[in-house]
Amino acid sequence: MTSATTAATTTAPTTRPSVLFVCVHNAGRSQMAAGYLTSLSAGGVEVRSAGSIPADRVNPAAVAAMAEEGIDIAAQTPTVLTTAAVEASDVVITMGCGDACPIFPGKRYEDWDLEDPAGQGVEAVRPIRDEIRRRIITLLGELGVPVASS
Template sequence: MTTPETTPAATAEDRPSVLFVCVHNAGRSQMAAGFLRELGGDAVAVRSGGTAPGEAINPTAVEAMAEAGIDISAQVPDELSPATVQESDVVITMGCGDACPFYPGKRYEDWELDDPAGQGLEAVRGIRDDIRARVEELLTSLGMAPRD
């Protein structure tokens, strides 16, 4: 019988991979990736990218995530590559419209979320909380229970 203590960690080959895409890869996609890393642990591979990456992570997003106990301050906006999309099982887009690539056979979801760019902490908290709820739903849909 396998117990949580004896269950082997998922390998790269058998765990789902999720890609979060937004325009600048500096706010929404970074917050979503942070939550998925935290709530999914090693059971899921997490990627993020932007169609026009920003210079740095949105400091208000970093602050809002820190309030939730997740540090995304070391993350760096990354340019979305076709290979990253092809290597992912689930692609979550967030406001990148037609700039987001489409490959058959992938599971796509478009999360309509306000952009935290230029918004105050109170507004970004609401976006953060919405993202967390969506990440929890995503994990459930992948057959996983979010970690505490």
């Protein structure tokens, strides 16, 4: 008599790295960074963004600059920074939020010194956007996540 044995296959849960972008108003830099990381990681990274004093809407010049790249951030809503968001993130990237960001041991923190696009037109926002894209590509390499082709 032969018995058929079925091997149980177990798949380990995939853990994606998680990144939190923080700026004061969560309306420009952090929203552009989140848009790029979401797009360029093709779902390979869990993306969050928040602000220490969130604005009521995303900066229209940032929305326009990202639309030029084929990334729509118009529907995003500025969100208040919470301790839970920091705790749930592997990497926390601040963009001028000062001391508002809580520090937890074991987290990777970076401060990206970028000009604030608040009150500027799309022409002034483009170089900020382009610098954010460059940094996102570097970050993806450091996280071991391939850059999705556009």
